[in-house]
Amino acid sequence: MFKKHSILILFGLLPLLVYGQSVGLVLSGGGAKGLAHIGVIKALEEYNIPIDYIGGTSMGAIVGGLYAMGLSTDEMINIVESEEFSYWMTGVLEEEDKYYFKAEYPGPDLFKIGLDIKDTIPKTRLPLSLISSHLMDFAFMEIFSRASAAAGYDFDSLFVPFLCVSADISNSKEVVFRKGDLAQAVRASMTFPLYFRPIVVDGNIMYDGGIYNNFPLDHMKEHFQPDVIIGSKAAEGNFPPDEFDLMGQIENMVMKPTSYRIDPEDGILLDLDLKKESLLAFDKLDEFVDAGYRTTVQKMDSIKMMVPREAEDSIALNQRRKAFIDAWPELRFKEFEIEGLNEKQKDYVERSIWKKDSVMGVKDFKREYLKLASDKSLLYLYPRAEYNTEDSFYTLRLRVIPEAPLEARFGLFFASTGLAQTYLGFSYRDISDVSSHLMGSIQFGRLYDGVNLGLRFDYPYRIPLYFQGSFNYNGIDYNSYNSNFFFEDLKPSYITEDETNFRFDVGIPYSINGVIKSGLGIGRNREIYYMTKDFSSSDTSDVSNVNLMSVYVTGERNTLNNRQFATNGGYRKLSIRFGYGIESYIPGSTSQNMINEKLNYLWFTAIYENTAYIPLKGSLSLGYHFLMQATFKPLQSNYFSTIIEAPVFQPNIITKGLFMEHYRAHQFIAAGLMPVYTFTRKIHAKMEAYAFFPGQEILKDESNAAYEGTYFNSMKTLFDASLNFVTVAGPISFQLGYITEEEKPWVIQLSFGYLLFNKRSTDE
Secondary structure: OHHHHHHHHHHHHHHHHHHOOOEEEEEOOOHHHHHHHHHHHHHHHHOOOOOOEEEEEOHHHHHHHHHHOOOOHHHHHHHHHOHHHHHHHHOOOOHHHOOHHHOOOOOOOOEEEEEEOOOOOOEEEOOOEOOOOHHHHHHHHHHHHHHHHHOOOEHHHOOOOEEEEEEEOOOOEEEEEOEOOHHHHHHHHOOOOEOOOOEEEOOEEEEEHHHOOOOOHHHHHHHHOOOEEEEEEOOOOOOOOOOOOHHHHHHHHHOOOOOOOOOOOOEEEEEOOOOOOOOOOHHHHHHHHHHHHHHHHHOHHHHHHHOOOOOOOHHHHHHHHHHHHHOOOOOEEEEEEEEOOOHHHHHHHHHHHOOOOOOEEHHHHHHHHHHHHOOOOEEEEEEEEEEEOOOOEEEEEEEEEEOOOEEEEEEEEEEOOOOEEEEEEEEEEEEOOOEEEEEEEEEEEOOEEEEEEEEEEEEOOOOOEEEEEEEEEEEEEEOOOOOOOOOOOOOOOOEEEEEEEEEEEEEEEEOOOEEEEEEEEEEEEEEEEOOOOOOOOOOOOEEEEEEEEEEEEEEEEEOOOOOOOOOOOEEEEEEEEEEEEEEEEEOOOOOOOOOOEEEEEEEEEEEEEEEEEEEOOOOEEEEEEEEEEEEEOOOOOOHHHHHHHOOEOOOOHHHOOOOOHHHEOOEEEEEEEEEEEEOOOOEEEEEEEEEEEEOEEEEEOOOOOEEEEEEOOOOEEEEEEEEEEEOOOOEEEEEEEEEOOOOOOEEEEEEEOOOOOOOOOOOO
8 A cells, every 4th residue: 555655656746856857958069060059959949858057168168158148049050150250260350350550561471480588598489379369359258248247257147057168278177167257268168279379267278178078078967967968969089180181180189088978867969970070160050050950859759758848938938038138238348457568568558449538338449459459569469348236337358468579580482483582580579658669671582682670669649650760672683584494594684773772651540441651761773784685794784873762641541361362352552752863874885875974853653553352252253453653754864774763563473573674654554353263261263464554655766765655555464364372381372474565475483472572762
């Protein structure tokens, strides 16, 4: 009788026991494949399976954190599908966020090494990440901070209680986050080594939680003690990576093997069994979400047997979700605190970004934050928002790491045509109440020798201002050789330029992408040339010494995505320059005129340039280039000195090493179309077709005197097809070009690196 009563009581209590069951969801890491967890959550919600607790690592921490703060699966998908998400994961700035005022004049350097000389033993600073994390750090703060504040910085008080794990490299242990800043916790958990920069939490360096624990099942049991655990495995485990798969190799080196087994009495594992994919294959979101959804539905009968309890219906769930989100305090900043700098450096940063006694919204702060992130004297920024319950505003806590004071730069350029350049540069930076930057470089090779020394001061006024002074030497040797072969016998240079100049420039920003600048240029160009290419070693050269002084005003806007291999963005310039020149001509043995001459003259130049890339369909875009230049100056002593000093049209890398005699004129209009097909973010094919219209051709008579032809009497053309691979180490480019007016019009060139030179006194 007692046994019968016990059975009846047990059956009577069973519904209560079932109703009280709690469910914990554990999400593994797995890079982009971790997006499949969204599909798992979507299926669980559709079938009314409750999720009482959630925990994850790496991408599992991102998905789990988003769900814990109250976002629906559709909202998560919208975030990942957005263009902004691709920018966060690649470190690429949108056009409207590129702060051109802080941009440095582009050089041919391929990599740099910082040297911290403050310590007794100098330390080198090598790059810690492949991409800039400024956008991602700001996005995490913007997305997660309000939910953190609403939960009182206790993850148990989020919409769904949450935990995530990270690897504390400072102390060689894993860390479980259950309290604090949700943005910081998730950011720490997903910091894949060498791809993302680590962050510092409580003085300790944090990396991806998958290094120690890629599936925090044990922490779910310990901290939440759910009755049933559902595990979602999106990781492959440690398999031998492909020899060219750098990210896969890093993953195998640093990620500790993890057991994904769940005891049957504890719950069920959803092995999503995703095929091998790149850790960064975020473009396959739909495929991953669908795989997670299908796997979960296939296991739904087993899940329901373990979890008979049903969750609240979708209407009640969404109402509860909305109520939690509505309680988020608005992200507005009233206080500003800086960590990591001395007092003068703090003052510089604060004046650069903050207006005292003001309240700053998140949109305004993002604009100022990205301006500051473009400051080359600052290596790294990490923003945190801390809520103040007293006044309902946030305090912005900004950790700032200054750039290493001393920096060495290196660059190489070499091509199958025989061109080869080596670049060595340095910079020294100092931040106090102003930012000072001393820079210098040397460049040497078969075509070009250059020296640069400059000093720039940046003043963080309400309207920022910079002053810059520089010295430049440019030596160019043009040779009359066939540019299509690897090896060849070269004749001596038939035109040599040795130009030195001093420049003094001042600039202010114009909107985000532009700068207005003005300055003074003083230069001397020593031109050494022969009146014919058929000269002998016994001939003496003609020499023209040209002294120039000029002042200019220019406005520029630049959002191009690469200094020499652009595929999107745009560049626009409007400039005027007034100058005075003196030419002193000394004839050589190939000249028909044996009398020294001297010419004093005034001159004026106006330039309008516009380049832009327009997205068309899919991976195809169309670029265009327009350049109109008008220089008014007298013809010089002879034909060669006139064309050497005349403006030249050299629109791409294959033209930079050529003298381009027939593409020089005092006034000209040039226009081109540049269709681009982008295979990946790093690989693209480009076609270029340009037309060059000289206002008046510069011609020569029988005595090599210069004269000008009739107005717009001819058209010159340039064509180029290229395949370009812009790697982290440097760009590799294969070019096939046709230049109609050259003696040898076809140019075939395989090159590595950038071919860029110092400024001249007449450059803006």
